[in-house]
């Protein structure tokens with residue numbers, strides 16, 4: 001393609017909210033044979049909401065959520081925001097809502113697992129089963145069953161331990177974006193395979209993938225940021241050109257590793273910086289817009 005053609009295509013992309021950072025990014029997109037999607041905030045809406053709570057220790061729900069919210073208010077994680085938000089809705093009278101949360105001390109964010117904190121002199125852990133196992137906290141049979149039920153319903157189960165005892169399980173739902181399934185179907189018809197990588201657990205990941213028509217074999221769950229990048233690199237080693245689509249800090253190493261990194265416009269600044277293409281409207285249909293634009297520019301003249 002001539003420099004003029006590239007400029008025209010880049011301008012056309014920009015006018016549609018597809019920001020292409022240079023000719024190389026545009027050229028890469030027409031060779032893409034595989035799109036690797038992040039789950040949370042990319043394939044899903046990314047605004048998770050609490051949909052169910054199981055309590056095990058005869059605790060008052062308001063008190064439970066006060067402890068959990070105090071620990072999570074220090075975290076930027078979407079799951080943390082969901083529980084803090086839910087707690088404000090639980091308060092019945094206005095006075096309670098205005099009351100400040102108890103102070104959390106020794107706050108510790110454990111990436112890919114959850115948070116640790118001391119609230120009212122009690123040790124509070126909020127996160128996944130890995131967090132509990134790594135802290136030597138036993139997960140009773142009943143809790144494990146609830147967790148599995150939650151996750152098979154495509155929800156994320158968050159466990160809460162107070163003073164080393166599991167006191168509750170919170171089911172949090174983050175629905176898939178309305179366009180996601182159709183985009184994956186469309187990519188397939190263009191000869192492009194879709195994969196999903198996530199830090200979330202396997203059961204939830206597989207349930208979401210099933211909703212979207214992504215095969216079980218094309219799912220990677222419980223992945224750390226460096227795992228996401230390695231998955232992308234390993235596929236590229238086989239000679240397949242990969243586009244990575246993501247929104248989080250988690251995804252930036254993979255966005256850099258991929259031949260074409262695409263960031264969701266509503267995502268974090270770090271992801272947007274790491275990407276070659278930014279989908280300003282945060283609509284997954286623009287993955288196709290970008291590939292189409294590249295195909296039209298680079299396949300015509302040759």
Ligand code: ADP
Pocket residue numbers: 039040072075077079080110111112113114115126127128156157158197198199200201223248250
């Ligand atoms: P994702 O790729 O889904 O954004 P993360 O690596 O951020 O995944 O987190 C992986 C998992 O770790 C989450 O699904 C959750 O179970 C747990 N987790 C991480 N941070 C928190 C938190 N602040 N509160 C509760 N759970 C958390």
Ligand code: MG
Pocket residue numbers: 038039040041042246247248
């Ligand atoms: Mg994400």
